[in-house]
Amino acid sequence: MRSDIVDKYKSKITEAYDLHRKFVNPQFVRVLEVIGYNRNYCGAEGAYLTDAKGIKVLDFLAGFGVYNVGRNHPYVAEVLHEIIDAKTASLVQMDLGVLSGMLAEKLAELAPGDLEAVFFTNSGTESVEGALKFARQATGRHKVVHCDHGFHGLTLGALSVNGNKEFRGRNEPLLPDCTPVPFNDLNALERALSGGDVGAFIFETVQGKGVFVPEDGYLQGARELCDRYGTLMIADEVQCGLGRTGKMFAVEHWGVKPDILVISKALSGGFIPVGAIITTRAIHSKIFDSMERCFAHSNTFGQNDLAMAAGLATLEILEKENLLENAAKTGDRIIEGMQKLADKYEMLTEVRGIGLMIGMQFGEPKSLGLKASWKLLHKMNDELFCQMITMPLLEKHNILSQVAGHGLDTVKILPPLMINDGDVDKFLTAMDSVLKEAHKITGSGWKTVKDLGIRTARTS
Numbered sequence: 007m008r009s010d011i012v013d014k015y016k017s018k019i020t021e022a023y024d025l026h027r028k029f030v031n032p033q034f035v036r037v038l039e040v041i042g043y044n045r046n047y048c049g050a051e052g053a054y055l056t057d058a059k060g061i062k063v064l065d066f067l068a069g070f071g072v073y074n075v076g077r078n079h080p081y082v083a084e085v086l087h088e089i090i091d092a093k094t095a096s097l098v099q100m101d102l103g104v105l106s107g108m109l110a111e112k113l114a115e116l117a118p119g120d121l122e123a124v125f126f127t128n129s130g131t132e133s134v135e136g137a138l139k140f141a142r143q144a145t146g147r148h149k150v151v152h153c154d155h156g157f158h159g160l161t162l163g164a165l166s167v168n169g170n171k172e173f174r175g176r177n178e179p180l181l182p183d184c185t186p187v188p189f190n191d192l193n194a195l196e197r198a199l200s201g202g203d204v205g206a207f208i209f210e211t212v213q214g215k216g217v218f219v220p221e222d223g224y225l226q227g228a229r230e231l232c233d234r235y236g237t238l239m240i241a242d243e244v245q246c247g248l249g250r251t252g253k254m255f256a257v258e259h260w261g262v263k264p265d266i267l268v269i270s271k272a273l274s275g276g277f278i279p280v281g282a283i284i285t286t287r288a289i290h291s292k293i294f295d296s297m298e299r300c301f302a303h304s305n306t307f308g309q310n311d312l313a314m315a316a317g318l319a320t321l322e323i324l325e326k327e328n329l330l331e332n333a334a335k336t337g338d339r340i341i342e343g344m345q346k347l348a349d350k351y352e353m354l355t356e357v358r359g360i361g362l363m364i365g366m367q368f369g370e371p372k373s374l375g376l377k378a379s380w381k382l383l384h385k386m387n388d389e390l391f392c393q394m395i396t397m398p399l400l401e402k403h404n405i406l407s408q409v410a411g412h413g414l415d416t417v418k419i420l421p422p423l424m425i426n427d428g429d430v431d432k433f434l435t436a437m438d439s440v441l442k443e444a445h446k447i448t449g450s451g452w453k454t455v456k457d458l459g460i461r462t463a464r465t466s
C-alpha cells in the first residue's frame with residue numbers, strides 16, 4: 007500500500023508555518039519570520055538545502071551539528087532501507103540485539119583509553135542525565151562542578167549543570183550542589199574540587215555557546231585534579247564529538263581520557279535520534295553491580311535497530327570518506343580566511359575554533375560613526391548585532407548560519423564535515439561582502455537590524 011504522506015509533504019510545504027503557528031510553537035514561527043529565515047526548505051542533500059523556490063542554500067548550521075556526514079547521506083539511507091526490509095527483531099527488550107552490540111563494539115574501539123562500556127540513549131540531554139547518575143552512583147557523591155557558559159541540554163538534571171542563565175531562569179530551584187566554575191581556570195576548578203566531595207566535573211570539550219576552545223594544559227590539568235580529589239571527569243562531546251573538530255573525539259587533541267564520554271547528535275547521520283554514554287567497565291560495574299540491578303538505568307528506545315544501523319553506517323562513512331581530515335583541512339582554511347577578514351574589518355575582533363566548529367567574535371569598533379551605531383544598537387537590544395551578519399548571509403548569499411548564543415556578539419558555523427574548497431570559498435567571499443556592508447555607517451545592515459529591534463520590541 008502506497009501512502010500519500012510524501013505527496014502531502016511536497017504539496018503542503020508552504021503550509022508548515024500555519025500549522026506550527028496553530029499547533030506547535032507560534033513564538034518560534036514569529037522569530038523565523040522576523041529574521042527572514044522562513045524559507046520553507048523542501049529538500050536536502052550533502053551540504054545543501056533546497057527551499058520552496060528551488061534555491062540552494064549552503065547549510066553551515068548542519069542541524070546544530072547533526073549532519074556531520076552531510077544531509078541524507080545515500081549510504082546511511084540505503085542501510086536504513088535495508089534494515090527495514092530485513093524485518094529485524096528490534097526492541098524485543100527481553101533479548102539482545104546484535105546491531106547494538108556491534109555499534110557498542112565499534113564505539114569502544116574508537117573511544118580513548120579503556121572506555122568500553124556503552125549505554126545507548128535517545129538524545130544529548132538523556133546522555134548527560136545518565137552520565138550524572140552514573141557518576142553519583144560510582145562515587146557515592148552527589149556534588150557536580152560544571153563550567154560557566156556550558157550547555158548540556160534542557161532536562162532538569164542537565165539544566166542543573168547548565169551555565170546559561172536564560173535557560174535556568176523559571177526552572178529554579180534545580181538540583182542542589184551543582185557549582186559553576188569559569189572555563190579554562192584550573193585554580194577555580196581546584197578550589198571547587200578540593201573538599202574531596204565532588205562526584206563529577208562535567209564540561210564540553212569545546213564549548214558550543216560562543217565556541218570556546220580549551221587552552222593547552224587545561225584539560226590535562228583538570229584530569230590531574232580530578233584524579234587527586236576522586237572526581238569523575240565527564241566529557242560532553244554531544245556537539246564537538248564524532249569528527250567535528252578534526253579528531254573522532256575532541257579530547258584526543260589534548261591526549262586526555264575522561265571517565266565518561268557522552269555523544270549524540272551526529273551518531274546516526276541525522277536520521278534517527280540516538281546518543282551514547284561510554285565509560286569504563288569499572289564504573290559501569292558499580293551501577294549495574296548485580297543481576298537485580300541489571301536495569302538500574304534503562305530506556306525503551308535506546309537500542310532500536312534503525313538508530314544502531316545508522317550509527318554503524320555513519321561511523322563507516324566518517325572513516326571511508328576521510329571526513330575527519332577534511333574537517334581539519336577545511337576548518338583551517340575557513341579560520342585562516344576569516345582571520346584575514348578580521349585584519350580588514352575592525353568589528354570582527356576574533357576568529358576562534360577548531361576543525362569545523364568556528365566562532366566569529368564581534369566587538370565595539372573604534373571609528374566614531376560605527377561606534378555610535380554599535381552603542382545605540384546594543385542599548386536597544388544586545389542580541390541584535392549578529393543578525394546583521396547572519397540575515398544577509400542567508401538573504402543575499404544563501405548561506406545558513408547561527409548566532410552562537412544569547413547576548414553574545416558571536417556568529418557560529420557548524421558546516422557538515424564533507425564541505426569542499428568551493429563551499430569554503432563561497433563562504434569567505436560572502437563574509438567579505440557582508441562585513442563590508444556592515445562596516446558602512448550608511449549601509450542597509452544597520453537599518454535592517456534597528457528595524458528588527460523595533461519590530462521585536464513591539465511584538466513581544
Ligand SMILES: Cc1ncc(COP(=O)(O)O)c(C=O)c1O
Pocket residue numbers: 070129130131132134157158159160210214242243244245246270271
Ligand atoms: C554539548 C551539548 N550537550 C548536550 C546537548 C543536548 O542535546 P539534545 O538537544 O539532543 O538533548 C547539546 C545540544 O545542543 C549540546 O550541544
